[in-house]
Amino acid sequence: xxxxxxxxxxxxxxxxxxxxxxxxxxxxxxxxxxxxxxxxxxxxxxxxxxxxxxxxxxxxxxxxxxxxxxxxxxxxxxxxxxxxxxxxxxxxxxxxxxxxxxxxxxxxxxxxxxxxxxxxxxxxxxxxxxxxxxxxxxxxxxxxxxxxxxxxxxxxxxxxxxxxxxxxxxxxxxxxxxxxxxxxxxxxxxxxxxxxxxxxxxxxxxxxxxxxxxxxxxxxxxxxxxxxx
Numbered sequence: 001x002x003x004x005x006x007x008x009x010x011x012x013x014x015x016x017x018x019x020x021x022x023x024x025x026x027x028x029x030x031x032x033x034x035x036x037x038x039x040x041x042x043x044x045x046x047x048x049x050x051x052x053x054x055x056x057x058x059x060x061x062x063x064x065x066x067x068x069x070x071x072x073x074x075x076x077x078x079x080x081x082x083x084x085x086x087x088x089x090x091x092x093x094x095x096x097x098x099x100x101x102x103x104x105x106x107x108x109x110x111x112x113x114x115x116x117x118x119x120x121x122x123x124x125x126x127x128x129x130x131x132x133x134x135x136x137x138x139x140x141x142x143x144x145x146x147x148x149x150x151x152x153x154x155x156x157x158x159x160x161x162x163x164x165x166x167x168x169x170x171x172x173x174x175x176x177x178x179x180x181x182x183x184x185x186x187x188x189x190x191x192x193x194x195x196x197x198x199x200x201x202x203x204x205x206x207x208x209x210x211x212x213x214x215x216x217x218x219x220x221x222x223x224x225x226x227x228x229x
Contacts, residue, residue: 001025001160006177006195007135010119012083012102015040020116026175026193027158027167029133033116034097037061037079060096071108082106089124101136115173132173134180141184141202146173148190156191159209167191177212 004022019036060078095113107124125142156172180194189207
């Protein structure tokens, strides 16, 4: 499996294209988030930043596009890059090494750490997104958790169409392809991969790999979604 099987880096994040290569495995992108931000020029970041009140706390190297919509309260720790027309909602907690594209929703009381969100990603309510990659148009329902650490703390393996692969990453959350989503209060286990337009039903603890255009209501019940033309 390579990254282009699941998603394409959008134009809004073209400044980082040298780090996120389509021919690499998608989980290989995770360590590149830190590298990409370390090489980014933040010298004009504070000048370009939209106006905000005293309840918005920003620390470290943080770039916010002038069109980012800021809430009355949130905490953003760098390094972090947030693209145009993204909405940050009250109580969002961004913990560093975070890249977010255009037109996203960074939700209320949500936490983000070492993650890449592409364009039009929606994480609106009470989500944890750690060590994860969310493709264009991906969506997390309220309360969805991207678990990123095994109980035994061993390196995370992923299930792919090519078989089981050891990523050698101690922390790896979920990887969602373009248009993939998870329903309210679902838990995506460490190393979960949802292919394009795949969906996990609400309240389900799901781990492994879900094929494109399928939906999991329970582990033995995976149904084919109708095509979206």
